[in-house]
Amino acid sequence: MERESQAGSALSAQSPTRAVAWKTGSTLAIEEVQVEPPKAQEVRIKVISTGICGTDDHALKGLLSANFPLIPGHEGAGIVESIGKGVSSMKPGDKVLILIIPQCRECSACLHPEGNFCEKQDVLPSSGLMLDGTSRFTCKGKKIYHSFRASTFTEYTVVPEIAVAKIDAAAPMDKVSIISCEVPTGYGAAVNSAKVTRGSTCVVFGLGGIGSAIVMGCKASGASRIIGIDINEEKFPRNLKKPVQEVVMEMTGAGADFAFEAIGLTDTMIAAWDSCHRSYGVCLIVGLAPSSSKLSLKASEIVSGRTLKGVCLGDYKTRDCTPQLVIDYLQNKINIDPLITHQLPFDQLHKAFELYHAGKTKRFTYIPLFGKVPHQPIFSKRRKMHTI
Ligand SMILES: NC(=O)c1ccc[n+]([C@@H]2O[C@H](COP(=O)([O-])OP(=O)(O)OC[C@H]3O[C@@H](n4cnc5c(N)ncnc54)[C@H](O)[C@@H]3O)[C@@H](O)[C@H]2O)c1
Ligand SMILES: [Zn+2]
Ligand SMILES: [Zn+2]
Secondary structure (H helix, E strand, C coil): CCCCCCCCCCEEEECCCCEEECCCCCCCCCCEEEECCCCCEEEEEEEEEECHHHHHHHHHHCCCCCCECCCCCCCEEEEEECCCCCCCCCCCCEEEEEEECCCCCHHHHHHHCCCCCCCCCCCCCCCCCCCCCCEEECCCCEEECCCCCCCCCCCCCEEEHHHHHHHCCCCCCCCCHHHHHHHHHHHHHHHHHHCCCCCEEEEEEEECCHHHHHHHHHHHCCCCCCEEEEECCCCCCCCCCCHHHHHHHHHHCCCCEEEEEEECHHHHHHHHHHEEEECEEEEEEEECCCCCCCCCCCHHHHHHCCEEEECCCCCCCCCHHHEEEEEEECCCCCCCCCEEEEEEEEHHHHHHHHHHHHCCCCCEEEEECCCCCCCCCCCCCCCCCCCC
């Protein structure tokens, strides 16, 4: 028998708790928003923690094809508040991760053993609407768009069931939100997509949240040398006099075994490609370039044997694999704590963005309306790596 919706009427916040971007590049406004009950095959979730990902920043700057006004955010952990008709994989009270890339288990990508870029995704391009073409958010009588069918900068959100992963009941909800995007994307790019080999040399372009998680994955895979590249002068106060790929070539002799681009710029994608060994180097593009940009490579250089590979969410089938990453964390097989350097309550969202833009964070975890908020950074550690 189909499960009946356990959703009540639209939620109206007692206190204003949703961040709305009214237009591209505008400051986020914290507004009171109506959140409709979930329709069939949808889930309404109380968001417990969420982080700022570079993809949110790209969307807010208008670099991706997003519709405004929208509620941003896609990296989140929460608790199921109510379910729509036909939802069978979770129930109210379950702990879940919200997934930017769904896993419908029916499309060509989901059915292929190597595929994970589900055809029901809403990133490339982004309609900002649920699968039935409508929105669940209104504010001041106006329709508000969803962000990648996730929208986590809010106390409550509505997400398709196929974009939700039920996780272990013991998961610490103030931390595991980064296992919804940053950890599978970065750690997974190294251990699962590239399958970084023991003793190899890796170069990571961009040491924000994703790049840091890539470094973590390279270390876990036994890379003997990791070269990190970033323009943040606080992290790397060195002024290069020549193109960075030339410096990498000098440092490595003939190029890196693995190069990762985790910025989202075509210039650094080319630099990452040029930093790989010509014959056997593997270049992984993790960064999301502006939707209007094109990548231009020297065509004759392709035959030498290098591999260029795009990676989304570490090639993981998201609903199948992210719950296991949570278990790995609970069993101390991976340590995600160093990736969280700040935790702030939701009402300090603007401060969080200020710190993010100043390059002072790896990942933030906001804790919307969560009773107790730790005031100290959980952990902050310097990694041993070559930086240029
Ligand atoms: N493929 C995926 O599945 C996936 C998932 C999440 C994020 N992303 C993308 O990954 C990229 C990184 O995301 P993030 O959350 O780590 O962002 P971030 O803003 O935390 O980190 C970006 C880093 O790049 C550095 N940087 C910027 N311009 C640079 C340059 N010209 N040269 C060197 N360093 C530079 C910044 O100083 C920062 O440290 C974004 O493009 C994001 O959209 C992709
Ligand atoms: Zn993300
Ligand atoms: Zn699918």
